[in-house]
Amino acid sequence: MKFAHIADAHLGREQFNQPFRYEDYVKAFREAVEKAVKARVDFILIAGDLFHVSRPSPKALRDAVEILEIPRRKEIPVFAIEGNHDKTIREASVFDLLEHLGLIRTLGLRREEKRDEFLRSKKIADRYLVWAEVGDLKIYGLRHHTRWQLIRGNTNVLKALFKRGDVLMLHQAVDYLARDTPYQDAFDLKLSELPDNFSYYALGHIHVRKLAEPEQTGLKGPIAYPGSTERTDVREASHVVVYGERDRKPKLRENTQPKGFYIVEDFRPEFVEVETRPFYRVTVSGNSKAELRRKVEEVAGLIPKDAVAIIYLEGTVKGGVSLAEFNDLLKGSGIAYYAFRSRVTG
Template sequence: MKFAHIADAHLGREQFQQPFRYADYVEAFRKAVERSIRENVDFILLTGDLFHVSKPSPKAIRDAIEILNLAKKRNIPVFAIEGNHDKTIRDTSIYDLLEHLGLIYTVGIKRRPRENEFQRSIKKGSAYLVYGIFGDVEIYGIRHHSRWQLVGKDGRSRLKALFHGKRNSILMLHQAIDYLAEGTPYQNAFDLRLNEIPDGFSYYAFGHIHMRRELERKKSGFTGDMIYPGSLERTEIREASHRIIYDRRIRAMDLTRSNENFGPNAKGFYIVEDFEPEFVEIETRPFYSITIRGNSKEELRRKIEDIRSYVERDSIAILTLEGIVKGGIHVSEFFSLLEDWGLAYYNFNNRVTSEAILIDSSIKEEEFFTAFERELFAQLAVDPKEFGRDIEGFVSWLFQMYEKPKVEAEKKVKIEEEEPKGKEKTEKTKEIKEKKVKKPKKALGTLDVWIKKGGGK
C-alpha cells in the first residue's frame, strides 16, 4: 500500500501581487500530482488549503480541475479535508463542486451520509462521520476548526471523543499542534496540544503549518508518525530557500540542504509506503532572505553590490537593511542597484535607525502587561487574513474572558437595588439568587451540532 500526502497548495495566490507567482503555485501542485502518479500510489491525501481563498477565481478552479483529473484518469482516488483558507461559514464550499465532479472524496462531519466505493458513514447524533476507505485502510479526518471548537471548557479533547484509531487507519487534520509549531507563526497560537490528539492511528497526515515537520512514533509514543509536508511553495520569508547575512563578512546558507539530507526549508510532499513516510522534494523558484548591516548609506550600497554573485537570476530576493545611519534612509534610494540583476521580484525592508535606542533587558513583560493582556497578544499573534477568517473563534474566547466579571457585576447591581420588606424581601432575594444569566445564541456548525446532541460525551 502506497499513498501521497500533499498539503497547502494555495492555488490562486498571486504572492506580492505578481502574476508569475500564480503560475508558480499551480506548477508546484502539478509537479506533486504528476510525481505521485509516477510513483504508482494507490491514493492521494490533500490535507487542506488546496485553494488560497474560499471563493477561488474561475481560473484557479479550472487549474485545480485539470490537475486533479490527472489522478482521476488513472483511477487514483483523492481524499481531502478543508483548510482554513478553503472552508466557508456554510456547510458547502468549493470542495463540493470538486466532489460532485468525482475529483475528490471529502471526509469529516456531514449532514448527509455518503456510501460509495471510497466512502462510508457513521451516524453521530443528527450528523454523519464520513470517512474514506481503500482496501483495508480507513481514512478519517475533519476540516479546520478553532481551538475553542476542538477542546471543551472542561479541557477535554472533542477529537478524542469523535475519533478512535485502529490498525491501518489514517487521521487527517488541518490544525497547528503546539509541539510541532515551534519556529512558525503558530507557535503561540496553536490549535491543539499534542496530548489532545487521539491515539491509535497508523499515520497522522497534517496540514496548516507551512514548514516541513516530522515527529516519529518512537519519539512521540503515538502509534503512527505525525507529518506536516509544509506548503508546496514558499509563502513567506521564513520559508526562504537561501539566507544571506552580511555584517562583517558574508554568510550564505542553502536552507534546503543540511549536510547530505534535506534542509528545514526544502519544499515538497511525502510518499508513504506501508505507513513509512519519505520526503519528495519539488524544485521551486529560489527565494532569498538577505540581511545587510551597515552604518552609512555608502556601506550599505557597497555591501549590496558585494552579494550580487550569491543570488541566482530569476529568483525572489527580500533584502532587510539594518544599522544606524545619521538621518536614516529611504529604501527607494537602493532599488536602482538591483535593476540589472535579472531578478523575478525584489523588495526591501527598512530596519535602519537614525540613532541608537537603548533597551533595558532586565525589564520583564509582566511589569507592563496583565495576564489577560498577554493572553490577548497571543490570540492576536496570527496573520491578519487568518485572524479575519477565524473572527468567530476570537469573539467566542473574548466572551468567555468577560463572562465571569459580567455576571458578578450584574449581581452587584441587583443587590444594590432597593430591597423589599418582609416576605416580599425573602422571595425577591431568592429570585435574584436563582436567576441565571442567559448567553447569546450562536450559529452551530456541523461539529457543534454533533457536540450539542451529546456526541462529545
C-alpha cells in the same frame, strides 16, 4: 499500501501581486500530484488549504480541475479536507463542486450521508461522519477548526470522534511541532490532545516540513507536516544570505527549506522534493548608507535572475535610510522580484 500526503498548495495565490507567482503555485502542486501518480500510490491525501481562498477564481478552479484529473484518469482516489484558508460555512463549497466532478472526496463531518466505493458514513447528532476505506485501511479526517471548537472544557471533540483508525488527516497546528514557526504561540492542539491509536497523522497548516516520530511523542504513528508546496513566506526561503557588519564577504546557505510532499509506505513517510523558484532571504548590515549600498550591490551578484529576493537592511545609520534610496541598485539586475525591508535604526 502506499499513499501521498500533500498539504497547503494555496492555489490561486498571487504572492507579491506577481502573476508569475500564481503560476509557480500551480506548477508546484502539479509536480507533486504528477510525482505521486508516477510513484503509483493507492491514494492521495490533501490535508487542507488546496486553495488560498474559499471562493477561488475561475482560473484557479480550472487549474485545480486540470491537475486533479491526472489521478482520476489513473483511478487514484483523492481524499481531502478543508483548511482555514478554503473552508466555508456556506451550504455548498468548492470542495463539493470538485467532489461532484469526481475529482476529490471530502472527509469529516458533513450535512449529508456519503457512500460509494471508498466512502463510509455514520450519523452523529445532526451530522454524518464521513471516512474512507481503501483495502483494509481506514482514513479519517476533519476540516480545520479553531481550538475552542475542538477543546471545550473537559470535552475533546477529536478524541470523541476518532477512537481508532489508520490515518487521521487534520489541518491544525500541534504545539510540539510548532516550535520555530508562526504558530509557536498560536497552536490549536497540544500533543496530548491528539487522538491515540492512529498509525499516521497526516497534517496540514504549518508551512514548513515537520516530522515527529512515535518515540518522541508516545503516539502509535508519526505526525507529519509536508509543508506548503510553494514558498509562502520569507521564513521558507531556499537560500539565505547574510552579510554581517564585520563580514568581509557575504555568506550563502543553499537549499535551506526543501519543498515537497510525503510518499508514505507502511506508514513511513519519505519526503519527495518539488522544484520551486529560488527564494532568497538576504540580510545586509551596515552603519552607513554607503556601506549598505556597497554590500547590496555585492550581494546582487549572488542572486540568479529567476529568483525572488527579500532584502533586509540592518544597522544604525545616522538619520536613518529610506528604502527608495536602494531600489535603483537592483533595477537592471533582472531578478524576477525583489523588495527591501528596513530594520535600520536612525
